[in-house]
Amino acid sequence: MEDSELIILQKAHNEFNSKNFKRAEEIYTQFIESCTKSRDCNALDLAIAYNNRGQVKYLRVDFYEAMDDYTSAIQINSQFEVPLYNRGLIHYRLGFFKEAERDFRRVLELNPGFKDAKESLSQTLLDSEEKWKRGYTDARH
Template sequence: MEGEGVYVENNPQILANAHSEFGKRNFELAQELYTKFISACLHKRECAAGDLAAAYNSRGQIRYLRVDFTEAMEDYTEAIGVDPRFEIPFYNRGLIHYRLGFFEEAKRDFQQVLKINPDFEEAKVSLLQTLQDQQHRMTRGY
């Protein structure tokens, strides 16, 4: 396809621009840029795993903010598949599981975060809250 080389050559700049737009809260443009970056990475397979995982995670955050939990979880899961040592998508996916009342799945995600990074304070708090709410649900019988 004509112009494809330019697209791939500018791939690191696409990611930098996506992060910049995300920081400015221009989420629609940021999502488009993350999608372009991800597509180029998948097509050419020339991206660093950490960059691809970060793009999936950030696009997932945008989808989370739009309350599109299914697509956000898909992005977080993709990020985990690309870089299973990246704790942030585990945490983000755990938050969605928690919000949806899937406490067992949330617990697994938060525990995985803490295996990767034992000092992740928000994950400690979220895991504790998940365990308390899970116990409360069991006590009430639903």
């Protein structure tokens, strides 16, 4: 990876950590575009950039756009449990319990000690069962 790409990524992280989310999103986008054109781009850095840009979108309640970024991060690095967990949270919030359950279970396959994923899976299963009991038969399918 070129030094300029690393500098861009670090700037994006700094803006994100400073809660300058609009600017962070712009810089993550710049990094993603640059990285996807590069032949020697670090896959984990790219996955982190997608995940973090997804977090910015999540915070502004653009759930579907955030899910797209999380999915991109997962496609780049299928062992990266954080975007799986984040995508699972959105599935849960949207009431897509089957998809949320699948994401949380995959997180726990990758990292059995991921406490928040265990709790989220538990809550997803409870809410799915409750939805099923109330007559929403598609909740468990």
